[in-house]
Amino acid sequence: MSEVTTLDMPRIEAQATEKTVLGFWVYLMTDCVLFASLFAVYAVLHGNTFGGPGGRELFKLPYVLVETMALLTSSFTCGLAMIAAQKRDRSQVLLWLGVTFLLGLTFLGLELSEFHHMVLDGNGWRRSGFLSSYFTLVGTHGLHITFGLIWMAVIGIFIVRRGLTDGTLKRLTLLSLFWHFLDIVWIFIFTIVYLFGSLNI
């Protein structure tokens, strides 16, 4: 703090933002614990197929790879939106946020279609312990994505109507943390549920 000689409002505001970001970070870490407990349930129950199909029969890896790439790319474009926000370039922010939103929507659509087909084939969450834990884990992630998309749309509207104010910039920072975090959770879903599942581990 040695370089602060006068009461400097932007600096105080920046410190308030830093506190908000830390608070949100603590929320994300507790959300990690929620996902960890669902992963633990999945790890315990994934062999209990009750005579029904296992991961090897159910998962289509090329399909899941497309889902994964859509989410990974959206995490990257979310970063590009943040860089543009730092330069206060409103149209670039809207462009990259729009791309992120569409990629997120693609991911969610692919996931819901996958769920839909599984349920139609009689392999819903009531089929076996494996499927119950699968739908709970992957569905919870999908629910987070859904809320992220709603949040993103709201911030997009804020930016269009109010411009890139300090308030919208702060919300955008938190959203980008949330979005990157969801992609990190997906790494483990992709590896543990889909890759291990198709190997029958």
Added chain:
Amino acid sequence: MSPKVSEHNAHPLSLGKYIGGFLGSIVLTMTAYLLVTRGSVSKGVLVGILASLALVQFVVQMVFFLHVGDERRPRWKLLVMVMMLGVVLILVGGSIWIMNDLNYRMMDSPQQMQKYLKSQDAL
């Protein structure tokens, strides 16, 4: 490096870092995917490789996308993250350990249990 004022002010985000993180994640994901679909590695080894690839990608995204590690002291974010990793390790590791142990002890039928107990000279 100049002192950081906030996440989005004095500490400029670099495009290079995001591109590096993105390309790194693609390479790691594709490697894992191709090892499973095309590879001829034995299952036991493959599990270890896939888990390592996931952990490396976790670190890559944490560093390049979430900027863990370049915060100013005191490093609260890092501290909270380490705490989270500890809880996750205990939660997941403990659950798997306990449930496997329970599976082992709760054998298929009472007859099997009798046989096991006899073999252990417990009866």
